[in-house]
Amino acid sequence: MQLVVARIGRAHGIKGEVTVEVRTDEPELRLAPGAVLATDPASAGPLTIETGRVHSGRLLLRFAGVTDRSAAEALRNTLLIADVDPEELPEGEDEYYDHQLIDLDVVTEDGTEVGRITEISHLPTQDLFIVERPDGTEVLIPFVEEIVTEIDLAEQKAVVAPPPGLIDDRAVIASSRDESEAESGEDSA
Secondary structure (H helix, E strand, C coil), rough: CCEEEEEEEECCCCCCCEEEECCCHHHHCCCCCCCCCECCCCHHHHHEEEEEEEEEEEEEEECCCCCCHHHHHCCCCCEEEEECHHHHHCCCCCCHHHHHHHEEEEEEECCCCCEEEEEECCCCCCEEEEECCCCEEEEEEECCCCEEEECCCCCEEEEECCCCCCCCCCCCCCCCCHHHHHHHHHHHH
């Protein structure tokens, strides 16, 4: 199975290094020197990682055969794809690969059906489940511990405890102004 592990950013310096947006929890394994990665678009690869280093909090990679800034810049926005054994599991107990989560049924803690996970969006601050509801509409659910309370791969379900308004229109709006107006109304009566 193939998984996207990074996206190439801009060139760094004049010797062929590029910045990368890491999309794996295991960069030391997937993006190590010597790793051969497929690419999207396929015409850009495969690419063999020659060196890697962290500079100012960003991972910089240099690929075999990419020796100058122009060649590095030509790789910008290319996705790096690693071959992963489908039976392989992440090291951490509460970590999952996207393919394990896609197609899970999403239910609330009381068993109410929400929908099915169709995609996972990886944002800088958190990941989001894109959930297709039975009526065909979509809802975005942050993949955070407070909201996604359980992932049960054996039962093929994700249990959520959504705050009001996340999956329904019944948001509770609390305003201290409403309370103070009610109190002042009582005082003047």
